[in-house]
Structures are given as structure tokens and as C-alpha cells.
Amino acid sequence: MEIMMKELEISAAVDELDTVIRFIDEQLEAAECPMNIQMQIELSVEEIFVNIASYAYAPGTGNATIKMRIYGEPLTAEIVFVDSGVQYDPLAKEDPDVNKPAAEREIGGLGIFLTKKNMDEVAYEYSGGKNIFKMRKVIA
Amino acid sequence: MTISKTENGKEVTVSVEGRIDSKTAPEFEKEVKDCFESFDSMVIDLAQVNYVSSAGLRILLTAHKAMSAKEGLKVRNVCKEVMAIFNVTGFSGVLDIK
Numbered sequence: 001m002e003i004m005m006k007e008l009e010i011s012a013a014v015d016e017l018d019t020v021i022r023f024i025d026e027q028l029e030a031a032e033c034p035m036n037i038q039m040q041i042e043l044s045v046e047e048i049f050v051n052i053a054s055y056a057y058a059p060g061t062g063n064a065t066i067k068m069r070i071y072g073e074p075l076t077a078e079i080v081f082v083d084s085g086v087q088y089d090p091l092a093k094e095d096p097d098v099n100k101p102a103a104e105r106e107i108g109g110l111g112i113f114l115t116k117k118n119m120d121e122v123a124y125e126y127s128g129g130k131n132i133f134k135m136r137k138v139i140a
Numbered sequence: 141m142t143i144s145k146t147e148n149g150k151e152v153t154v155s156v157e158g159r160i161d162s163k164t165a166p167e168f169e170k171e172v173k174d175c176f177e178s179f180d181s182m183v184i185d186l187a188q189v190n191y192v193s194s195a196g197l198r199i200l201l202t203a204h205k206a207m208s209a210k211e212g213l214k215v216r217n218v219c220k221e222v223m224a225i226f227n228v229t230g231f232s233g234v235l236d237i238k
Binding site for chain 2: 014015017018021035036039042043046047050098099100101105110111113114117118
């Protein structure tokens with residue numbers, strides 16, 4: 001059962017993060033998504049959007065399209081990020097070693113790791129000159 | 141996000157209210173880094189924080205490294221949602237958290 005599908009086209013800028021999170025939260029709240037799952041999705045959305053905002057068009061600017069769909073049994077949220085910036089696969093990066101002592105830890109690389117941990121499924125493809133990052137999570 | 145600081149001799153407590161995300165992290169980073177030189181120990185109170193993204197984690201790790209040369213960083217009043225993030229990233233084994 002398809003419950004809803006919404007799309008947001010927005011300037012890929014960190015300043016727009018609040019708007020993006022609000023867009024995501026509205027759909028999740030309408031679907032009565034539990035708070036802890038909502039936060040895991042917010043973390044993942046922030047990471048991917050901020051990645052696009054920071055790297056896709058640098059030093060210029062451009063837009064990102066965020067498509068969100070809530071569907072199925074069990075109820076699942078699917079979020080797709082599309083940008084026309086430089087080709088970049090965030091999943092190609094190796095996971096940080098989360099068991100390393102603090103002194104040896106690198107600062108960074110945690111965001112995409114958190115995204116992988118928090119979502120049930122993540123996928124990247126480059127097609128038609130666009131970066132397409134898709135993620136899914138069961139929310140009920 | 142709002143930040144307040146309480147000084148107690150060589151210890152400073154940085155209390156945060158709101159979300160620590162990519163947008164608010166620069167302000168949090170500035171407030172925390174401003175304390176590195178003047179204090180020997182730092183407490184970051186997260187009682188009013190229910191969301192810490194990787195941008196916030198990076199700052200906690202920076203603070204931990206900076207303060208470990210002195211008397212250290214303590215992270216206090218962590219709610220269960222934020223604790224789950226610390227657990228999955230291994231931060232709960234790195235930071236002094238209660």
C-alpha cells in the first residue's frame with residue numbers, strides 16, 4: 001500500500017538543513033514513525049544532504065532533489081537524493097575502525113558509517129549525469 | 141541550540157540545549173575550543189540535547205583529544221537516543237560518559 005510520496009527540490013546548502021529535516025519529519029510523523037527510528041533517519045538524511053551541500057557543486061552551487069516515499073507492509077520509508085554535481089560515491093569510503101583508541105582515531109568518516117548502520121539499505125548509482133543515493137528503512 | 145558555560149576554578153561546564161547538527165556544530169565547536177587553553181578539565185552537559193550528528197561527534201572527539209593532555213573531558217547527562225549513537229560509533233568506549 002502506497003501511503004505517500006513527496007518531493008523537495010532545494011538549494012544544496014547546509015543552511016537548508018532545517019528545511020530538509022522538517023520535510024522528512026513531516027512525512028515520518030504523518031506515518032506515526034517511532035521517535036528513535038525518526039532520529040536514525042534524520043541522522044542519515046543530514047549526512048547525505050550535507051555531503052551533497054559540501055562537495056557536489058563546490059566551489060559553485062546547485063540544487064538537490066529529495067524524494068520520499070512511505071509504502072508497503074511492513075511500512076517502509078524510502079528516501080532518494082539526486083544531484084547533478086561531480087560524481088561521488090559516498091559508500092566507496094572504507095568504514096572507520098570504531099574500536100580504535102581515541103588517540104588513533106581520525107576525525108571524520110563517521111557520518112556515512114552511521115548512515116549505513118542506521119538504515120536497512122543504502123545504494124548509490126551514477127546515471128544520466130546524476131548522483132542518485134537511495135536509502136530505505138522499515139519504520140513500523 | 142543555546143550554550144551556557146559555568147566556571148568552577150580550572151573546570152568549565154559547557155551546557156548545551158537543542159540539536160547538535162551540521163548547522164549548529166560550528167558554534168558549538170567555537171565555544172568548546174575557546175575553553176581549551178583556559179581550563180584543565182571540561183564537562184559537556186547534554187541533558188537538553190536529544191540529537192547529535194557526526195558533526196557533533198567530531199567536536200566531542202576533538203575536545204576529548206585536547207583535554208586528555210590535561211585533566212580530561214567528561215560528557216554528562218546523555219539521553220538514551222544520544223547514547224545509542226555513542227554506542228554504535230564506539231564513542232561510549234572512548235569518552236568518559238555518564
